Amino acid sequence: MSRFFFLVREALTNLKRNLLVVAGAVLAVFISLSLAFGALVVNEVLRVNTLAWQDGVHVIAFLNDENSAGVPPGAHQTLIDEVETWDEVETVAYFDKNDAWIEYQRIFEGQDDLLDIDPTILPASIRIELIEIEFHNSVQFRLEQQTPVVREVNTAAEEIEQLQNLSSVLNVLGLGMAVVLGMSAVVLIANTIRLAIYARRDEVAVMKLVGASNWFIRVPFLLEGMIEGVLGAALAVFTVWLGSSRLAEATQSFELFRLDVTNQFFFRWGLLFLLFGALAGVIGSLLGLSRYLRDAEGVGADIPAGV
Amino acid sequence: MIRLENVTKVYEGGTVAANNVSLDIQKGEFVFLVGESGSGKSTLIRLMLRDEPVTRGTIWVAGKDITTLPKWKIPYLRRSVGTVFQDYKLLPNKTVTENVAFALEVLGRPASAIKPQVEQVLDLVGLADKGERYPRQLSGGEQQRVSVARSFVNRPPIVLCDEPTGNLDPKTSVGIMKLLDRINRTGTTIVMATHDHAIVDAMKRRVVALEDGSVTRDEQAAGYERRPEE
Numbered sequence: 001m002s003r004f005f006f007l008v009r010e011a012l013t014n015l016k017r018n019l020l021v022v023a024g025a026v027l028a029v030f031i032s033l034s035l036a037f038g039a040l041v042v043n044e045v046l047r048v049n050t051l052a053w054q055d056g057v058h059v060i061a062f063l064n065d066e067n068s069a070g071v072p073p074g075a076h077q078t079l080i081d082e083v084e085t086w087d088e089v090e091t092v093a094y095f096d097k098n099d100a101w102i103e104y105q106r107i108f109e110g111q112d113d114l115l116d117i118d119p120t121i122l123p124a125s126i127r128i129e130l131i132e133i134e135f136h137n138s139v140q141f142r143l144e145q146q147t148p149v150v151r152e153v154n155t156a157a158e159e160i161e162q163l164q165n166l167s168s169v170l171n172v173l174g175l176g177m178a179v180v181l182g183m184s185a186v187v188l189i190a191n192t193i194r195l196a197i198y199a200r201r202d203e204v205a206v207m208k209l210v211g212a213s214n215w216f217i218r219v220p221f222l223l224e225g226m227i228e229g230v231l232g233a234a235l236a237v238f239t240v241w242l243g244s245s246r247l248a249e250a251t252q253s254f255e256l257f258r259l260d261v262t263n264q265f266f267f268r269w270g271l272l273f274l275l276f277g278a279l280a281g282v283i284g285s286l287l288g289l290s291r292y293l294r295d296a297e298g299v300g301a302d303i304p305a306g307v
Numbered sequence: 308m309i310r311l312e313n314v315t316k317v318y319e320g321g322t323v324a325a326n327n328v329s330l331d332i333q334k335g336e337f338v339f340l341v342g343e344s345g346s347g348k349s350t351l352i353r354l355m356l357r358d359e360p361v362t363r364g365t366i367w368v369a370g371k372d373i374t375t376l377p378k379w380k381i382p383y384l385r386r387s388v389g390t391v392f393q394d395y396k397l398l399p400n401k402t403v404t405e406n407v408a409f410a411l412e413v414l415g416r417p418a419s420a421i422k423p424q425v426e427q428v429l430d431l432v433g434l435a436d437k438g439e440r441y442p443r444q445l446s447g448g449e450q451q452r453v454s455v456a457r458s459f460v461n462r463p464p465i466v467l468c469d470e471p472t473g474n475l476d477p478k479t480s481v482g483i484m485k486l487l488d489r490i491n492r493t494g495t496t497i498v499m500a501t502h503d504h505a506i507v508d509a510m511k512r513r514v515v516a517l518e519d520g521s522v523t524r525d526e527q528a529a530g531y532e533r534r535p536e537e
Contacts, residue, residue, distance in 0.1 A: 205396070208385070209390055210385065214379075216413060
């Protein structure tokens with residue numbers, strides 16, 4: 001335990017002694033992870049908004065009136081009963097002519113010229129929510145076969161699909177960015193640690209002289225890298241969270257698109273990013289250390305001249 | 308305690324730094340390695356510390372063949388061998404106490420055990436009142452005393468010294484030699500490379516002379532009386 005505290009103390013002392021280099025590494029991790037985390041948040045915003053669209057009705061089938069156009073009485077209920085049995089369908093809601101009129105009035109509220117119509121011309125409809133949005137084509141096709149009861153079929157699925165495609169592209173882009181930027185963070189930390197170990201090569205030689213094992217020498221540097229990674233990641237998460245919540249506040253009245261992301265999301269992903277920062281720091285340190293400790297097994301690099 | 312059997316060291320480029328050297332150093336001995344610059348003194352010290360691999364031959368330190376020692380075991384060898392160098396090799400950002408304690412921290416000793424051991428050895432080298440100073444605040448002689456204290460703090464059976472008085476004036480050198488003599492009297496084997504004939508003559512101990520990597524003389528000084536285990 002005392003050895004562990006000694007190593008932690010060594011790491012903290014080293015961090016204090018090389019503030020400028022450490023600040024550089026933290027900044028590099030901060031920039032890399034801010035971009036990656038920012039991409040993740042944008043992706044989440046898109047996902048949330050796509051979900052909001054998906055929560056609504058996916059397919060609307062407008063129906064011919066019963067007792068007209070060859071539609072027998074009870075045909076609407078028969079259709080509802082059948083559609084409810086379809087595997088692709090989650091829920092079916094019936095809108096009779098009265099519901100249609102109420103909805104029409106709500107939509108065109110205040111537009112008196114549009115409201116001056118005969119309500120009986122509005123068709124009844126069924127509103128269908130699908131299990132998966134991908135099923136919209138087959139459901140539309142099956143509904144169109146239900147003649148004469150079905151007059152027309154409308155679907156919002158195409159628009160949702162486009163959003164989903166955009167979200168997928170962003171997913172791939174975000175992941176790619178996270179990988180590339182994460183790797184650059186690792187390389188930057190590796191360079192920082194290499195600089196740090198180079199600056200302290202005499203010290204490392206003395207450590208070897210008194211019998212310090214490679215791991216004993218490595219641990220303070222690993223802790224240094226880990227602290228740099230975690231600090232950079234924490235700054236990145238905090239900055240993106242702050243920016244995102246400020247933006248959400250500023251655009252609260254914006255109805256079409258929601259920009260707010262839940263704190264739960266930030267907590268979950270923030271924690272993962274902190275872990276990633278720590279891991280990037282450790283891997284970077286190991287990379288930075290590996291060559292030096294392999295090459296400098298002995299203490300003799302600066303042993304006094306003389307054969 | 309230390310045995311070299313037909314040890315040869317040839318550096319890249321063909322320089323022969325040790326040529327078929329055989330030596331047997333007993334527990335508690337104080338041995339000087341003397342010779343001109345380039346005679347191979349420092350190389351022998353480095354070979355005994357496994358800082359350099361031998362080209363041919365075998366070296367035994369404290370009963371172990373260190374020429375076949377795997378790399379990961381080298382630190383364990385160095386924990387049983389104290390070292391003192393001409394340039395002190397102190398950590399500039401640590402105080403005297405921290406520098407000496409460092410050798411014990413490496414061993415994983417608890418803080419409660421480190422403190423008294425460090426105090427004791429600083430007292431031995433006459434620096435008990437300078438524990439909180441940094442190396443830059445000390446004279447050359449005092450820095451070398453810290454180095455000696457660090458080499459001895461964990462009571463190793465062997466201390467290797469490479470020109471420990473090389474940077475010091477004659478009076479300070481005498482002080483360091485007295486210190487090494489005191490350590491030797493505790494039964495610690497000391498091997499010291501030096502080209503300071505005055506010191507060698509004054510100490511009257513075993514002298515191994517080297518020339519171009521070969522041993523040209525190995526004799527006990529007249530008047531030497533071995534006093535191990537005192």
